[in-house]
Amino acid sequence: SWSGVVSGGSQVPEALVNKIEEALGVDFTIVYGQTECSPVLTNTFPNDSAEDKGTTIGPPIGHVELKIVDPESLDTVAIGAQGELWARGFFTMIEYFENPEATAETLLPDGWLRTGDLATMDERGYCRIVGRLKDMVIRGGENLFPVEIEEVLMKHPTVAEVAVVGLPDERWGEVLGAFLRLDEQVDAPTVSALRDYIRTQLSPQKTPAFWYAVDSFPLTGSGKIQKFALRTSWEAGEHEASALS
Structure with a gap:
């Protein structure tokens, strides 16, 4: 029997979260990550509100550091402000295979990985993806x-x-x-x-x-x-x- 539904890859609208939980009678959870991060950085919790599940990617998982950075100045932005999501922890890749230029652009010497995603973070640590830098x-x-x-x-x-x-x-x-x-x-x-x-x-x-x-x-x-x-x-x-x- 079903015990829960986990989704990743793109945001799921709040209305669909409600529909899934009501139709299946199980909790819905969002996870976010990248191949470069092996692969999960954040997740919502089963008891989070449908609004949090539908509009955020949750807080970072254990042993993961996240920050939101101005992509031009590279300064950490204030709570609620938009910037690029950076991640650091045990999960980050070593390199792109035989592509040192791409590695240098993405993985910084101090261990921070530039995800390329634009995001905000609230006072709880819950993040919201607002787009891709290239989009x-x-x-x-x-x-x-x-x-x-x-x-x-x-x-x-x-x-x-x-x-x-x-x-x-x-x-x-x-x-x-x-x-x-x-x-x-x-x-x-x-x-x-x-x-x-x-x-x-x-x-x-x-x-x-x-x-x-x-x-x-x-x-x-x-x-x-x-x-x-x-x-x-x-x-x-x-x-x-x-x-x-």
């Missing part, structure tokens, strides 16, 4: 984090799955594009309705400029959405016919 969108000089926007859109009743991607723009440098896999059992939303929904919860500059419906997403071998592939196909004009109106 961050710079719109008119302002840093925008797709995960924050995706979390809001995932709560919309018509959205089954979403990816927000930075798309090149002559005026702003980059703008946001939202690619949505819609719930087939409900009517497709209008762009106007989606924009209004976003702006009730986020500031205007975090509203996507482009909206597309997709039947499926390009995925990695571990099931993560390949955002670079969406951007490439957009630049090739492959999504023009699927633009929402």
Whole structure:
């Protein structure tokens, strides 16, 4: 019989956490890690709230050090501020095989490993992933984090799955594009309705400029959405016919 469910690889929305626990009658737990960290750094606990399970990756496990660092100054940031998540402990890799340049960029001499993930940490030590450094969108000089926007859109009743991607723009440098896999059992939303929904919860500059419906997403071998592939196909004009109106 089932005694619990553990998930990793990407954040699970709070609504889905509730659905799993109610349907299966078991506790749900989130774990976070990387191959370079053998492989778990944090986890939530079975008795954590659905909000913590759906929006955080929990605190560090035993014998693990974590800190949030400004990726430019390399200074540790204040509690609640965004920065790159760094980790140190017994679990870190020795090196990338025959790739000293990549090793030097990722693993520092004092043992800290740069995860490449953007995160925050609260006063309890619970961390929240807000995106990848390489996924961050710079719109008119302002840093925008797709995960924050995706979390809001995932709560919309018509959205089954979403990816927000930075798309090149002559005026702003980059703008946001939202690619949505819609719930087939409900009517497709209008762009106007989606924009209004976003702006009730986020500031205007975090509203996507482009909206597309997709039947499926390009995925990695571990099931993560390949955002670079969406951007490439957009630049090739492959999504023009699927633009929402």
